[in-house]
Amino acid sequence: MSDTIPEMNPAIYGLVLAGGRSSRMGRDKGLIVYNDKPQREYIADLLRKFCAQVYVSCKTREYIPAELNPLPDQFELESPLNGILSAFRKNDTVAWLTVPVDMPYVDEAALACLLNHRDTNKMATCFVDSDGKHPEPLLALWEARAAAPLKKYYESGGISPREFLKQQNILLLQPPDKRIYQNINTPDELNDFLNKS
Numbered sequence: 001m002s003d004t005i006p007e008m009n010p011a012i013y014g015l016v017l018a019g020g021r022s023s024r025m026g027r028d029k030g031l032i033v034y035n036d037k038p039q040r041e042y043i044a045d046l047l048r049k050f051c052a053q054v055y056v057s058c059k060t061r062e063y064i065p066a067e068l069n070p071l072p073d074q075f076e077l078e079s080p081l082n083g084i085l086s087a088f089r090k091n092d093t094v095a096w097l098t099v100p101v102d103m104p105y106v107d108e109a110a111l112a113c114l115l116n117h118r119d120t121n122k123m124a125t126c127f128v129d130s131d132g133k134h135p136e137p138l139l140a141l142w143e144a145r146a147a148a149p150l151k152k153y154y155e156s157g158g159i160s161p162r163e164f165l166k167q168q169n170i171l172l173l174q175p176p177d178k179r180i181y182q183n184i185n186t187p188d189e190l191n192d193f194l195n196k197s
């Protein structure tokens, strides 16, 4: 059953996770084109349909054009956790819908599914990982209530969004399309993907 497309929600902000080093790819994964435009722009456009404000998480502002609303990492940490913590530092009263730049199959249906089935009493709404048990942590709707425990987790030495979510009361959903799990990290994976599509 496909989900209806939810209205834009003023209390949900969007975050494109694009602050990684892309060291395995050897070039910025956010600039790879899967859907007619650089993936970081494609995801930002997708998020704008549902979210009141959309930011592109990055290491430093210079990498991202101003019109994409760069949100530089605020913490000393190499992890997507930095992007999520920095988003909550910007605003900890809204929920953040996060999407990584390296999942080419993320689409409107995937985001609509998270938004329509959202449980605001949980810390987050996520898809169950391809292992069937654990949360896929980066394509997720993080409730504002997660801001304080996430900061505490970081201050006690935590670095992994997945590990954090495994300790929390979260809603786990089946994705509408299992292909969303595919993420592209290396030139070989990219070539395989482009040859098949």
Ligand SMILES: Nc1nc2c(ncn2[C@@H]2O[C@H](COP(=O)(O)OP(=O)(O)OP(=O)(O)O)[C@@H](O)[C@H]2O)c(=O)[nH]1
Pocket: 017, 018, 019, 020, 021, 022, 023, 024, 025, 029, 057, 058, 059, 073, 077, 078, 079, 080, 081, 082, 083, 084, 099, 100, 101, 102, 138, 185
């Ligand atoms: N804001 C932010 N995002 C990050 C950081 N590290 C990774 N990400 C993002 O999280 C997602 C998954 O990243 P990974 O594939 O684990 O790491 P990566 O740096 O992109 O790639 P590698 O250097 O090859 O490991 C991607 O969308 C990254 O852009 C970080 O330190 N800050």
